Amino acid sequence: MTLPKGVIDPEPKTPDEMFVGWASAPKVDRRFLLGALPLGLAGAGGGAWLIANELDDPGAGVWLTGATHEVAGALVTDPYPMLRLADPSMPGGVRTVLIVAQGKCTSALQLDDQRGRPVIARGVLIQRKGRQMLEVPLFQDDWLSPTKMDMIAAQLSPPVKPLGAAHLSGAIMDTKCFFGVMRPGRGKTHKACASLCIRGGIPPSFWVRTKTGAEAVLLMTTADGGPMPMDILPLVADPVEAAGEIVQVGDLLQFRADVAAYRRI
Amino acid sequence: MGHQYKAIQWNRNKVVYDLYMVVAVFVFVGVFMAIGLQTQPTGHTADPVVLAIRALGVAAFTLLTVILAIGPLARLSPRFAPMLYNRRHLGVITFSVAAAHFGLALLWYHSGGPLNPLVSLFVSNPLYDSIPGFPFEVLGFIAFLILFVMAATSHDFWLNNLSAPVWKALHMLVYPAYILLVFHITLGALMTEKSMVYPVLTAVSFASIAALHLYTGYREWRIDNGMKSLKAKGWIEIGAPDDIPNMRAVIAPLPKGDRVAVFRYDNKISAVTNACRHQNGPLGEGRVIDGCITCPWHGWQYRPDDGVSPPPFTEKIATYNVKIEAGRVFVDPKPNPPGTRTKPAIIAEQGAVAS
Numbered sequence: 001m002t003l004p005k006g007v008i009d010p011e012p013k014t015p016d017e018m019f020v021g022w023a024s025a026p027k028v029d030r031r032f033l034l035g036a037l038p039l040g041l042a043g044a045g046g047g048a049w050l051i052a053n054e055l056d057d058p059g060a061g062v063w064l065t066g067a068t069h070e071v072a073g074a075l076v077t078d079p080y081p082m083l084r085l086a087d088p089s090m091p092g093g094v095r096t097v098l099i100v101a102q103g104k105c106t107s108a109l110q111l112d113d114q115r116g117r118p119v120i121a122r123g124v125l126i127q128r129k130g131r132q133m134l135e136v137p138l139f140q141d142d143w144l145s146p147t148k149m150d151m152i153a154a155q156l157s158p159p160v161k162p163l164g165a166a167h168l169s170g171a172i173m174d175t176k177c178f179f180g181v182m183r184p185g186r187g188k189t190h191k192a193c194a195s196l197c198i199r200g201g202i203p204p205s206f207w208v209r210t211k212t213g214a215e216a217v218l219l220m221t222t223a224d225g226g227p228m229p230m231d232i233l234p235l236v237a238d239p240v241e242a243a244g245e246i247v248q249v250g251d252l253l254q255f256r257a258d259v260a261a262y263r264r265i
Numbered sequence: 266m267g268h269q270y271k272a273i274q275w276n277r278n279k280v281v282y283d284l285y286m287v288v289a290v291f292v293f294v295g296v297f298m299a300i301g302l303q304t305q306p307t308g309h310t311a312d313p314v315v316l317a318i319r320a321l322g323v324a325a326f327t328l329l330t331v332i333l334a335i336g337p338l339a340r341l342s343p344r345f346a347p348m349l350y351n352r353r354h355l356g357v358i359t360f361s362v363a364a365a366h367f368g369l370a371l372l373w374y375h376s377g378g379p380l381n382p383l384v385s386l387f388v389s390n391p392l393y394d395s396i397p398g399f400p401f402e403v404l405g406f407i408a409f410l411i412l413f414v415m416a417a418t419s420h421d422f423w424l425n426n427l428s429a430p431v432w433k434a435l436h437m438l439v440y441p442a443y444i445l446l447v448f449h450i451t452l453g454a455l456m457t458e459k460s461m462v463y464p465v466l467t468a469v470s471f472a473s474i475a476a477l478h479l480y481t482g483y484r485e486w487r488i489d490n491g492m493k494s495l496k497a498k499g500w501i502e503i504g505a506p507d508d509i510p511n512m513r514a515v516i517a518p519l520p521k522g523d524r525v526a527v528f529r530y531d532n533k534i535s536a537v538t539n540a541c542r543h544q545n546g547p548l549g550e551g552r553v554i555d556g557c558i559t560c561p562w563h564g565w566q567y568r569p570d571d572g573v574s575p576p577p578f579t580e581k582i583a584t585y586n587v588k589i590e591a592g593r594v595f596v597d598p599k600p601n602p603p604g605t606r607t608k609p610a611i612i613a614e615q616g617a618v619a620s
Contacts, residue, residue: 006517007517009515044293105377190374196380
């Protein structure tokens with residue numbers, strides 16, 4: 001066969017049978033598909049296994065949904081909402097349980113009436129490596145009730161122990177997600193969520209590693225111990241460093257530094 | 266074909282195709298979730314919602330990679346034609362998986378806060394002036410909008426009402442969407458996870474799609490170069506009748522840049538445009554089945570002599586006049602209006618007779 005220049009036979013090597021969608025597939029296509037389709041499913045399963053198997057460790061946090069816990073202690077709101085329980089076994093004689101609301105709007109919690117008083121709070125526990133947080137309903141008020149309880153002075157004014165100046169590098173987390181609501185609750189894929197959480201009043205914390213590689217989580221405050229302003233939001237979840245002061249307040253470690261002290265690495 | 270609009274004109278191949286793809290998605294997401302929940306150290310269980318977001322995101326990207334590979338693969342081997350046939354359904358499945366990924370991510374990461382979730386998507390990470398810090402979510406959102414437009418206009422109703430060129434141009438947006446998703450992954454998950462498997466898989470996916478398109482594009486360029494449009498006026502010589510395989514066609518260039526498909530069937534020769542009315546599929550690569558030219562892409566059919574789809578269908582394509590002189594087939598390069606009946610050239614048993 002000799003075609004004039006420019007004229008082509010588009011499929012000189014293919015058999016006469018052609019796959020047509022509305023008709024039965026030719027034998028050659030059926031044979032191909034019988035081999036390819038199981039391979040495709042095996043590829044889907046194998047690919048999923050490979051990708052899921054390589055995911056980073058999400059961390060040790062847990063979110064104990066499904067069970068309501070009651071915690072009795074002194075309600076404190078400065079710098080962030082928390083309960084302080086008398087506990088002689090803990091540094092400063094108190095054990096702190098941070099309070100956050102369901103969702104990302106902790107600043108909407110109505111706490112003024114009970115501030116500085118003994119209360120019983122009911123909610124869901126979130127905990128990571130011995131640190132606890134209570135997640136309470138946002139649009140109900142029966143989660144918090146006053147109680148009669150002898151309080152020790154440290155519950156309202158725990159001893160403040162300066163541990164010295166420090167230059168730390170790490171990442172700024174929203175404490176709720178990092179403690180266990182999101183696993184993982186760190187990294188760039190979590191940056192928007194962490195930023196929204198901190199914007200909503202969830203305490204920011206500074207996640208650092210010590211020289212030995214151990215994990216340390218420090219509650220972040222301004223240099224004078226106040227809540228962090230929203231100027232911190234662009235730095236959330238990124239690798240940052242900052243010079244500040246480490247202070248132990250009761251059983252909690254705080255890192256005190258103003259926003260200007262933080263620098264993206 | 267489009268004699269009337271139904272949601273989907275199902276047939277056995279489409280049902281099997283869709284079922285298979287849905288099963289494949291469930292296998293992928295199921296295995297991903299199961300492995301993701303079990304492989305971490307005791308007490309370090311990953312959040313099932315975060316895992317689902319990731320599984321659905323990876324599944325959507327993988328499906329889109331497969332979709333983009335089908336076109337060039339089908340150009341390289343007709344064995345991939347079954348995948349091409351129902352590719353639009355695969356596109357809708359991909360959009361559905363992407364929608365689940367987007368919905369869960371919006372709910373989990375951006376809802377329940379002091380900002381509207383869609384506002385949060387754009388402002389929670391304000392580092393628009395930084396390449397490594399750039400809010401990858403925005404890239405994924407734009408890609409999702411493109412997939413939405415493509416899925417919403419995937420039906421033949423839109424193909425007919427927008428016209429094939431506009432519809433095709435609209436659906437070429439899949440390429441920008443894919444590139445946006447590559448950056449969505451690169452500036453998001455790849456900057457969070459430590460394993461090198463992820464950048465390698467992303468790079469291999471992107472490189473495979475680029476290489477397949479470049480290679481098949483080069484092949485087409487070579488063919489185009491070999492059959493440049495004729496400048497000569499008058500009838501175009503196609504060759505001897507026997508040069509055209511029975512029930513098939515040869516393709517020839519035309520002076521104005523179009524191509525004509527010249528079919529031989531039942532001892533006759535007829536010529537039609539090479540572009541299918543449906544999606545510009547290459548009719549000259551099709552066959553004559555049940556007396557009709559049948560497009561290799563989606564099986565649309567036209568009668569060889571008048572270019573009209575058999576009843577109840579009504580589509581029409583341009584026809585060309587043909588003749589046989591001195592044992593050679595010739596085509597008039599001037600197209601007839603779509604649906605114009607022409608007289609086929611008759612192939613004589615001994616030698617050739619002019620039509």
